[in-house]
Amino acid sequence: MTPTLSRRPETAHALERRRRAIHGWLLLTPALAMLATFAFYPSVATVWTSLFSRGTRRNPSEFVGLENYARLFDDPTFREVAVNNILYAAVTIPISIVLALVMALWANSKIPARSFLRTAYFTPTVLPMIAAANLWLFFYTPGFGVLDQIGALFGAPSVNWLGQPETALWAVCAVTIWKEAGFFMIFYLAALQTIPEDLREAAEIEGASRWTYTRRVVLPLLAPTTLFVLVNAMINSVKLIDHLFILTKGGPSDSSKLILYYIWESAFAFFDAPSAAAMTVLVLIVLGAVAALQFRLLDRRTHYR
Amino acid sequence: MTALLRHAEAALALLVALVWISPLVFAAWAAFHAPTDAINFNLSAPWTLENFRTAWEGAPWLRYFLNTFLLVTSVLAGQFFLCTLAGYAFAQIEVPFKDTLFVLVLLQLFILPEVLIVENYAVASRLGLLDSILGIGAPYMASAFGIFLMRQAFKQVPKELDEAARVEGCGTLGVLWRVYVPAARPTYLAYVLVSISTHWNNFLWPLIVTNSDTTRPLTVGLSIFAAPENGVDISVISAATIMVIAPLLVLFLVFQRRFVQAFLRAGIK
Numbered sequence: 001m002t003p004t005l006s007r008r009p010e011t012a013h014a015l016e017r018r019r020r021a022i023h024g025w026l027l028l029t030p031a032l033a034m035l036a037t038f039a040f041y042p043s044v045a046t047v048w049t050s051l052f053s054r055g056t057r058r059n060p061s062e063f064v065g066l067e068n069y070a071r072l073f074d075d076p077t078f079r080e081v082a083v084n085n086i087l088y089a090a091v092t093i094p095i096s097i098v099l100a101l102v103m104a105l106w107a108n109s110k111i112p113a114r115s116f117l118r119t120a121y122f123t124p125t126v127l128p129m130i131a132a133a134n135l136w137l138f139f140y141t142p143g144f145g146v147l148d149q150i151g152a153l154f155g156a157p158s159v160n161w162l163g164q165p166e167t168a169l170w171a172v173c174a175v176t177i178w179k180e181a182g183f184f185m186i187f188y189l190a191a192l193q194t195i196p197e198d199l200r201e202a203a204e205i206e207g208a209s210r211w212t213y214t215r216r217v218v219l220p221l222l223a224p225t226t227l228f229v230l231v232n233a234m235i236n237s238v239k240l241i242d243h244l245f246i247l248t249k250g251g252p253s254d255s256s257k258l259i260l261y262y263i264w265e266s267a268f269a270f271f272d273a274p275s276a277a278a279m280t281v282l283v284l285i286v287l288g289a290v291a292a293l294q295f296r297l298l299d300r301r302t303h304y305r
Numbered sequence: 306m307t308a309l310l311r312h313a314e315a316a317l318a319l320l321v322a323l324v325w326i327s328p329l330v331f332a333a334w335a336a337f338h339a340p341t342d343a344i345n346f347n348l349s350a351p352w353t354l355e356n357f358r359t360a361w362e363g364a365p366w367l368r369y370f371l372n373t374f375l376l377v378t379s380v381l382a383g384q385f386f387l388c389t390l391a392g393y394a395f396a397q398i399e400v401p402f403k404d405t406l407f408v409l410v411l412l413q414l415f416i417l418p419e420v421l422i423v424e425n426y427a428v429a430s431r432l433g434l435l436d437s438i439l440g441i442g443a444p445y446m447a448s449a450f451g452i453f454l455m456r457q458a459f460k461q462v463p464k465e466l467d468e469a470a471r472v473e474g475c476g477t478l479g480v481l482w483r484v485y486v487p488a489a490r491p492t493y494l495a496y497v498l499v500s501i502s503t504h505w506n507n508f509l510w511p512l513i514v515t516n517s518d519t520t521r522p523l524t525v526g527l528s529i530f531a532a533p534e535n536g537v538d539i540s541v542i543s544a545a546t547i548m549v550i551a552p553l554l555v556l557f558l559v560f561q562r563r564f565v566q567a568f569l570r571a572g573i574k
Contacts, residue, residue: 017399023477024400031391032406034447037432039413042424049424106318113319119561120322123329126557126564127550128506130524134531134546135328138335138539144344146331178325186565239419242508245528260419260509267423268513276423283420291415 043284050277061274068278077254078262078279084169085259089237092176097229099181101222104188105214118189121182129179133246136175140247165255168248172256175243180236184229191225192218231294238283259283336544343540356544360530363537365518366548369526375438376511376522377504383446384500385493391447392455393481397467407456413449419509426513440514441522445504451496458492459485495567498560505553523549 050068055061072078107118124132139146142160151159161171195218203213241260244250250257250265257265259279267276335343336357342350360366394400395407418425425444426435434440462485470480486493508524515521521529527549529535531542557564 020398020477021400024394024398024403027390027394027398027477028400028406031387031410031447031452034387034443035410035413035449037428038418038425038444038447039416039421040409042421042428043416045424045427046421103318103321106314111315111318117318117322118565119558120326122565123326123554123557126502126506126553127329128508128524128527128553130506130508130528131546131550132328134527134542135332138331138543139328141539146327149346178328182325189565235415235417239417242524245508245512246531263420264422264509264513267426273423280420280423284416287415287417287420291412 046277046280046284049274050281052274054272054274068274069282072275072278072282077257080254081257081259081262084255084257085237087169088173088176088258089234091170091173092180092237093230093233096177096180096184097226097233099177100184100229101188103181103185104192105218107185107189108192118185121185123182124179125183125186127179129240129242130246132175132179133243136171136178136243136247140171162248162256163252165252168252168256172243172247172258175247176236176240179240180233184233187225187229188222191222195221227294227297231290234290235287238287332543333547335540336547338540340538340540343543356540357548359541360545360548363541363545364526364530366523366526366545368518369521369523370552372438372520373505373522373524376441377501379438380442380445380504381497381500383442384448384451384496387447388451388455388496389481389486391452393459393485395452395456396459397485398477410449410452413447414453418444422510422513425510429514435514436516436520437514438520441507441511441520442504444510445507448500451500454492454496455489458489462488494563498564498567502553502557502564 051063051065052061053059053064053067103117103121107114107121111117127135137145140161142148142158142163145161147161148158151157159167161167199217200213203217208216238260241258244256244258244261248256250261260283263276263279263283266272266279337352337354338347338350339353339355341347391410395403395410400406421444429435429440429443432440432443434443466484466488467480470484475483506524507522508528511522512525512528515525518526527545530545531537537545
């Protein structure tokens with residue numbers, strides 16, 4: 001390309017386009033560099049680490065292929081933790097979504113004191129999980145905890161909610177549901193407020209009951225919101241583990257241990273990075289599947305974006 | 306019959322609301338009472354500030370507050386810079402492979418920094434960021450969520466404004482600063498509120514990266530202070546907990562409407 005040619009309009013245009021593309025790249029570089037450092041590189045490095053043995057002073061770490069994964073599947077603790085996490089997801093996701101929907105319907109209806117309701121439901125969302133766990137200790141402590149005192153009024157025996165394997169995981173689930181429901185309510189509330197009032201009036205003229213109106217009109221219109229909330233709830237069922245540090249530390253005998261907590265423990269308490277990395281890879285695969293699900297479903301309803 | 310049903314429903318809604326705030330209410334009440342009274346639910350017991358005094362002297366809270374404040378502001382500054390630039394490029398500039406890059410960015414919504422703790426620790430260690438405020442904040446600065454939000458906001462700015470500014474002689478950055486940033490102000494406000502509450506409350510990564518009181522944020526400080534091994538009684542734990550959540554709670558109650566709208570705006574698009 002010679003200088004004289006650049007005088008021609010289409011070439012000037014091409015130059016301008018190239019200049020803008022370079023600007024674009026310059027604008028993207030800082031963010032991409034940070035993402036590469038703290039998301040992409042660590043993801044790849046995790047896979048890499050998971051394929052090597054744990055190095056000690058005598059035995060330097062060496063390539064072992066999928067051995068860490070095999071060891072993981074033989075590890076009874078890992079199996080228990082995986083089952084715990086599946087139960088945790090299976091309990092907290094549907095209950096908090098249904099509660100969120102009911103709360104939103106209440107906060108959006110003509111109930112007295114509904115602004116108080118909205119504030120009360122939403123408050124747990126702004127509290128740190130660590131602080132929330134401290135608040136809940138008050139409820140669960142055997143003997144003088146609130147639950148025990150209420151139980152005592154009805155002659156129920158004292159229950160050590162956090163201290164016995166049968167109840168510890170459920171006690172942890174309750175805190176998660178309490179924390180999440182109000183957060184998800186907000187998204188439903190927003191969606192409810194976009195439903196035109198005419199629809200309700202039309203349904204009333206047709207003689208439809210409130211229940212029929214909710215089920216046949218409102219719920220289908222809330223489907224995109226439910227998808228969004230569902231994906232968030234799935235991510236949270238991996239992510240929300242802070243309260244374990246205060247309430248149970250995964251115990252008693254691993255009965256309330258969740259996978260991210262076990263990853264933390266393996267890496268930073270047992271110093272077994274390869275095992276923690278192998279678990280992380282499994283979690284990333286699950287999260288990747290969730291991502292693929294969301295992208296596919298969203299593609300189908302492009303109007304949503 | 307329907308009227309009765311409606312009253313029952315309202316009562317149920319109110320009951321759930323009371324259950325929802327009861328942990329907070331109990332802790333707030335216990336924080337102002339002697340531990341023996343709190344345990345026995347002695348409602349007529351005298352009020353006291355003793356628990357706050359004990360809690361305050363039990364840990365370097367002022368330092369923790371300062372650390373959390375520095376953490377939240379540095380994360381915000383980083384996010385503002387990175388997400389504004391990247392969001393603008395994704396929204397308005399034709400860059401080769403833009404769509405592929407954008408999908409890569411969105412992947413970070415699922416590859417959470419929380420999950421990558423093992424390797425992020427190694428990265429932070431190699432960069433010399435261990436036990437520093439910057440080390441706590443760095444993995445969150447190039448937020449995919451922030452980039453996504455800013456892209457959406459910038460896409461809604463009319464092209465005519467952009468062209469008018471260019472005719473006036475603004476360069477790419479000038480247009481961004483004079484036209485796009487002011488136009489996206491509501492989105493920035495929403496994102497700021499969401500970001501503050503997220504990082505004020507974050508725990509796992511700060512726990513891993515910090516190992517001294519000079520860098521620990523409030524959440525980590527609180528977890529150490531309230532650890533059962535320390536044998537602190539429940540009234541003092543309540544006082545410390547109330548102390549930690551008070552600023553954010555006050556912020557929330559004052560800006561309630563804004564807060565709710567912020568989460569809406571942040572989530573819905």
